[in-house]
Amino acid sequence: MRVRVVAGVLCGALATVAFTGCGIPERSEVQIDERREPATEAGSVSAWSKEPPSPSNSGTDSEAFVRDFLSAAAGEPDRAYDRVKQFVAPEFKSRMQDKRGSEVELTVVRLTDAPVITNNVDRSAAVTISVQQVGVLRADGRLVPPVSTETTYEFGLRSASPAGTADDGGGFYITDPPNLLLLSDTALRDYYEPQAVYFWNSDRTRLVPDQRYLPLTVPTERRLNEVVKWLVDGPSDWLSTGAVGLPDRTELINNATGGNGRWEVNLDMPGDDRTRADQFVTQLAWSLPDLDGKLELKVRNNSIVVADLAERRSRALYTLQEGPRRYCVYEGAVHPLEIAGEPGGTVPLDPGANRNVVSAGLARSGGKILAALVVTGSDGQRLSVGTGPDPVTAFKKGPVHTAIGRPVWLRAAGTEQPRGLVVAGGRLYRFDQNAQMTPIALNLPPAPVNAVAASLDGQRIAVVVGGLLYVAALNLAGGGVTVGPPRRVATSLTSISAVDWGDENRLIVAGSAGRPAIYEVSVDGAVQTPLKDDTGAKVTHLSTYPVNPTIPVPSGAFMYEANGVAYRGSPVEQIQRGEVGLVTPPPSGVRPGNPSAPFFLY
Amino acid sequence: MASSPLPPPDTATARTRGAARELWRAVAGRVARTAAGVHRTWRRSLQFRVVTITLVASSVLVGGFAYLIADKITSILLESAKTDVKLRLESGADYATKQVALYNQPQEAQLQETIEGTVNYLAGGDPQQTSGVVVVITAQDFPVIQSRTAPAVDGVQRLISPELREAVADGNVASQIATGRLTGERTKYLAYGSPVPTRFGQIELYYLVPLARQDATAADARATVVATGVALVVLLGLLAALVTRLVVTPVRVAARTAQRLSAGLLDQRMVVNGEDDLALLAASFNQMATNLQRQILRLEEMSRLQRRFTSDVSHELRTPLTTVRMAADLIFAERDGFDPAVARSAELLQAELDRFEELLTDLLEISRFDAGFAMLDAEPTDLVPIVHRVVERLTGLAERVGVPIEVDLPEHEVIAEVDPRRVERVLRNLVGNAVEHGEGRPVVIRLGADETAVAITVRDHGVGLKPGEEKLVFNRFWRADPSRARQTGGTGLGLSISLEDARLHGGWLEAWGAPGQGAQFRLTLPARAGDRLTTSPLRLVPEDARLPYGGPGDAAPLTIGPAPGGALAIGPAPAREPDAAGAEVPS
Numbered sequence A: 001m002r003v004r005v006v007a008g009v010l011c012g013a014l015a016t017v018a019f020t021g022c023g024i025p026e027r028s029e030v031q032i033d034e035r036r037e038p039a040t041e042a043g044s045v046s047a048w049s050k051e052p053p054s055p056s057n058s059g060t061d062s063e064a065f066v067r068d069f070l071s072a073a074a075g076e077p078d079r080a081y082d083r084v085k086q087f088v089a090p091e092f093k094s095r096m097q098d099k100r101g102s103e104v105e106l107t108v109v110r111l112t113d114a115p116v117i118t119n120n121v122d123r124s125a126a127v128t129i130s131v132q133q134v135g136v137l138r139a140d141g142r143l144v145p146p147v148s149t150e151t152t153y154e155f156g157l158r159s160a161s162p163a164g165t166a167d168d169g170g171g172f173y174i175t176d177p178p179n180l181l182l183l184s185d186t187a188l189r190d191y192y193e194p195q196a197v198y199f200w201n202s203d204r205t206r207l208v209p210d211q212r213y214l215p216l217t218v219p220t221e222r223r224l225n226e227v228v229k230w231l232v233d234g235p236s237d238w239l240s241t242g243a244v245g246l247p248d249r250t251e252l253i254n255n256a257t258g259g260n261g262r263w264e265v266n267l268d269m270p271g272d273d274r275t276r277a278d279q280f281v282t283q284l285a286w287s288l289p290d291l292d293g294k295l296e297l298k299v300r301n302n303s304i305v306v307a308d309l310a311e312r313r314s315r316a317l318y319t320l321q322e323g324p325r326r327y328c329v330y331e332g333a334v335h336p337l338e339i340a341g342e343p344g345g346t347v348p349l350d351p352g353a354n355r356n357v358v359s360a361g362l363a364r365s366g367g368k369i370l371a372a373l374v375v376t377g378s379d380g381q382r383l384s385v386g387t388g389p390d391p392v393t394a395f396k397k398g399p400v401h402t403a404i405g406r407p408v409w410l411r412a413a414g415t416e417q418p419r420g421l422v423v424a425g426g427r428l429y430r431f432d433q434n435a436q437m438t439p440i441a442l443n444l445p446p447a448p449v450n451a452v453a454a455s456l457d458g459q460r461i462a463v464v465v466g467g468l469l470y471v472a473a474l475n476l477a478g479g480g481v482t483v484g485p486p487r488r489v490a491t492s493l494t495s496i497s498a499v500d501w502g503d504e505n506r507l508i509v510a511g512s513a514g515r516p517a518i519y520e521v522s523v524d525g526a527v528q529t530p531l532k533d534d535t536g537a538k539v540t541h542l543s544t545y546p547v548n549p550t551i552p553v554p555s556g557a558f559m560y561e562a563n564g565v566a567y568r569g570s571p572v573e574q575i576q577r578g579e580v581g582l583v584t585p586p587p588s589g590v591r592p593g594n595p596s597a598p599f600f601l602y
Numbered sequence B: 001m002a003s004s005p006l007p008p009p010d011t012a013t014a015r016t017r018g019a020a021r022e023l024w025r026a027v028a029g030r031v032a033r034t035a036a037g038v039h040r041t042w043r044r045s046l047q048f049r050v051v052t053i054t055l056v057a058s059s060v061l062v063g064g065f066a067y068l069i070a071d072k073i074t075s076i077l078l079e080s081a082k083t084d085v086k087l088r089l090e091s092g093a094d095y096a097t098k099q100v101a102l103y104n105q106p107q108e109a110q111l112q113e114t115i116e117g118t119v120n121y122l123a124g125g126d127p128q129q130t131s132g133v134v135v136v137i138t139a140q141d142f143p144v145i146q147s148r149t150a151p152a153v154d155g156v157q158r159l160i161s162p163e164l165r166e167a168v169a170d171g172n173v174a175s176q177i178a179t180g181r182l183t184g185e186r187t188k189y190l191a192y193g194s195p196v197p198t199r200f201g202q203i204e205l206y207y208l209v210p211l212a213r214q215d216a217t218a219a220d221a222r223a224t225v226v227a228t229g230v231a232l233v234v235l236l237g238l239l240a241a242l243v244t245r246l247v248v249t250p251v252r253v254a255a256r257t258a259q260r261l262s263a264g265l266l267d268q269r270m271v272v273n274g275e276d277d278l279a280l281l282a283a284s285f286n287q288m289a290t291n292l293q294r295q296i297l298r299l300e301e302m303s304r305l306q307r308r309f310t311s312d313v314s315h316e317l318r319t320p321l322t323t324v325r326m327a328a329d330l331i332f333a334e335r336d337g338f339d340p341a342v343a344r345s346a347e348l349l350q351a352e353l354d355r356f357e358e359l360l361t362d363l364l365e366i367s368r369f370d371a372g373f374a375m376l377d378a379e380p381t382d383l384v385p386i387v388h389r390v391v392e393r394l395t396g397l398a399e400r401v402g403v404p405i406e407v408d409l410p411e412h413e414v415i416a417e418v419d420p421r422r423v424e425r426v427l428r429n430l431v432g433n434a435v436e437h438g439e440g441r442p443v444v445i446r447l448g449a450d451e452t453a454v455a456i457t458v459r460d461h462g463v464g465l466k467p468g469e470e471k472l473v474f475n476r477f478w479r480a481d482p483s484r485a486r487q488t489g490g491t492g493l494g495l496s497i498s499l500e501d502a503r504l505h506g507g508w509l510e511a512w513g514a515p516g517q518g519a520q521f522r523l524t525l526p527a528r529a530g531d532r533l534t535t536s537p538l539r540l541v542p543e544d545a546r547l548p549y550g551g552p553g554d555a556a557p558l559t560i561g562p563a564p565g566g567a568l569a570i571g572p573a574p575a576r577e578p579d580a581a582g583a584e585v586p587s
Helices: A002-021 A045-050 A062-071 A077-085 A185-191 A220-233 A274-287 A309-313 B009-044 B046-100 B109-123 B162-169 B212-262 B277-333 B340-371 B383-401 B420-436 B494-504 B578-584
Strands: A031-035 A105-111 A116-119 A124-138 A152-159 A172-175 A181-184 A192-201 A207-215 A257-259 A262-268 A294-299 A302-308 A325-330 A333-336 A357-365 A368-376 A381-388 A396-401 A408-410 A419-424 A427-432 A437-439 A449-454 A460-465 A468-475 A494-501 A506-513 A515-522 A528-532 A539-544 A558-562 A565-569 A596-601 B134-138 B148-150 B172-181 B186-197 B202-210 B379-382 B405-408 B415-418 B443-449 B453-460 B508-514 B518-526 B558-562 B568-572
Touching: A062 A116, A062 A124, A062 A152, A062 A172, A062 A181, A062 A185, A077 A181, A077 B109, A105 A185, A124 A185, A181 A185, A185 A192, A192 A220, A192 A274, A207 A220, A207 A274, A220 A257, A220 A262, A220 A274, A257 B046, A262 A274, A274 A294, A274 A302, A274 A309, A302 A309, A325 A357, A333 A357, A357 A408, A368 A419, A381 A419, A381 A427, A408 A449, A419 A449, A427 A449, A460 A494, A468 A494, A468 A506, A494 A539, A506 A539, A506 A558, A515 A539, A515 A558, A539 A596, A558 A596, A565 A596, B009 B046, B046 B109, B046 B172, B046 B186, B046 B202, B046 B212, B109 B134, B109 B148, B109 B202, B162 B172, B162 B186, B162 B202, B186 B212, B212 B277, B277 B340, B340 B494, B379 B383, B379 B420, B383 B405, B383 B415, B383 B420, B383 B443, B383 B453, B415 B420, B415 B518, B420 B443, B420 B453, B420 B494, B420 B518, B494 B508, B494 B518
Parallel strands: A105 A181, A262 A294, A357 A596, A449 A494, B405 B443
Antiparallel strands: A031 B172, A105 A124, A116 A124, A124 A152, A152 A172, A192 A207, A257 A262, A294 A302, A325 A333, A325 A596, A357 A368, A368 A381, A381 A396, A408 A419, A419 A427, A427 A437, A449 A460, A460 A468, A494 A506, A506 A515, A515 A528, A539 A558, A558 A565, B134 B148, B134 B202, B172 B186, B186 B202, B379 B415, B443 B453, B453 B518, B508 B518, B558 B568
């Protein structure tokens, strides 16, 4: 009997094993392969110290609280509303309609006065801030021109302590807040880092800088990702005339990642253009000057380019042969300036042409000298243009104008068809090597053009029209010069008289801030720094050598003329007569003239 | 209250139980019958046994191999799938690690987008072209991060078991097979999970890879293996049946042939086919049969010749003997006129001639038996007169040797279908022998009968027979003591002839004897000629015979004790002293 039972059990077990043992089971035990290392090191805490202040930061200082409120939106846009709402009284929080993602916009304003805080009897206060609209900071770091024209914002302030308690130790709450995110220009300066990104010009020969703002809270590792996104999104609107982005429908696949000298960008780019990809890497290399190591660019997971970023940057961004040389006009002729510690120069002009000069614009281009001189004649002023190897001998004369401003050469035009811009009689002209002057229409309300300046890349100009400062992109295709829609640069300077480029994205602007002054203003107007608070008189002539990575010089290489006296900066010093080189001593009794219209040759 | 319309539940249960028991009994009975039938077949059929053993053994073997192979195939498929998935998972986890490394806090909105993008990227981007692989990122420790699945399907949570979650959340790369329904059909999935380290902690990446293809392949392989195995087992069974049949059939033929041979059909032979072992067996068998047949025939011939010789010699001797006899009779009749010494010789001659004639008669009788010419002339006969006749005839001899003959016969007649001449001869022989060996003690003749048989015993109290002599006494010319001179006219053939007579009747002639106790012979004959005998109405061993060790006496106790040589000895217990026993009784 037992034998049968055992046999039955065995058979049953065998059958069970046979039917369940073979084949993939319905559910198996959890099988542990290996243990992965725990999470990597915690995030870089340093970035978080750049967080905008919290409501409790200001204590009992209501004005500081208002200023903190105007800084609260700074940082990563995702949580901008959260940060701002910490300042807002609970009953008003619902008033602010949250926006998410790319819709978040920060209205950047410049306080023209300290906030006016009027205390009421019920321990609340009314706050009025007078502002200048600077622009709208978008989630993608662009500061676009302002849409609002408000000059004041009003909102309330109340103690955060419950009613009836005397002290203000609990801080404040904003009541009745404006339904937008305000950001002061100082907060933009404090909590953002201006970042230049580069786009190719239309014929893909030069890189054009574009100004963006990156919150300081963004960790270093994500910087590449943000920059790639910006590059994929294309240049700012005002630059689109002169610069092009990546092909349409180009997208970044997930994030650009990397670390330890190895970076990876995966794009979804239509077409299989290896040159474009290569150019994109160059763009990236210049847009992230601090990033070193290898960058691998993939297009739809296929590795297209692997390049060393530092090696990409070893090629010059700008075609500059040598450092700047200072010149001025002295006694109706162009003379070099001999400043101690700087190399002097010779006059690259035929002495026969170097006469009756009022102002001059010289430039080097591929071994040649481009020379545009404003000379006076009996009937007025003319443009005298000559190109050629040093010294330039052949000059052609242009039409007569009553007054011609300093001519500027457009470096992007190249050697074959050199072109320049000049203001004559309140209008903007372009001129060529034959001194032909063609008026250029600006898409602006009619007003006299005061000054023009071309950037180092030659694709952008700054132009002063009616005392207001504008920037615009150029399109030089087909031998012509087309000026894109100008963008107003918000600055607190008024009655602007002269402008030139201080670096890739900054302008040196001379105007009036109550008194005549020279400011350094970012190309979007967000940041302005006084360089010279009081020039004593209106600056009529301003010239700079822009700070650039190709041939760097100490910053602040600018010279100006005010009230007939030439100065150089900074620090600002008057250009002495003795500093003018190659001067034959004047006959005695004749009162020597002053050096005027200083400019740089580079 | 007092009576319920429904039967109490106990009754129903009991009825059910009873029915179940009935059913069980029926089933068990059927099974037992079948088992008994199988068992019988098992014992009887070598072929069945061999085929069954082959089937069972090959089933176990093939089943084992099939299991091994199927298991191996499955594990190989599973391993390769696992390796694939693991590679994907590792690269996916690396990718996800890089992607989420940009974020310091789980709350960041872009992190959620990144996770979604990562999941979509790892799943292959285009949900239309996926191979059913589902990629999931979960954040066990961060509820603020929502789980993302690509392609977006429901039911993923059911496929990732809590154990797997726990293992992966613990920082392990772990896998599990789970079954569930994600897109349409219920499918087995291999869920592989890996932790993804981030700056703020750990999130988890899972790959859910459908194992439908592997499952189908494994099922195919299994089916193939099983089919092959079954075919193999069936083939082996058939083969075993065939081979066994090849062996068993000649063996059966041989058995049948042997049976026929033993039944006397000596010319039966086996068919010899080919030159193999079975042919050798058949040939040997046939040779054996031939040899046996030849030997038997030779012996028969020899026996026949011998009998013929005896018969012939007897006949041939009779004619001169008749002449001698006539001469001897003449001499005997004239002996008174002879010299006393010659007269004595004539008497001796006469006596020895009588014996010679008797011997010849017996020899002729024997040779008739041997030749098979003896015929039974059976008729209903009363045996009582026969006994009386024999006793009367031998009374003279008995008186001469001083042996009284006692007869114990039934009151009524005892009728049996016998040949009276032969029965009388047998009785005469037995009583004559008893008187001869009676040693002066009485000879008892007893006649018994029942419905089927009659029996006559003849008891003497002479020297008896030694053990083993009960059979020898029936041999021809046998003497208990060869040195003893034959006193009476016994030829040495009497008991042999009597035995043949008894056999001719289909009856028994048996002897019993013990040294010093005399002997008893019993003739048992069927009441009707041709019937088979089963019992005898009279005992062979007389009632007054003592057992070899002296017998137990009248219900006296026996003792069993050790005997020399390690044997057991059984004997009468020593008698107690009654007085001693009585003395022990307290007064």
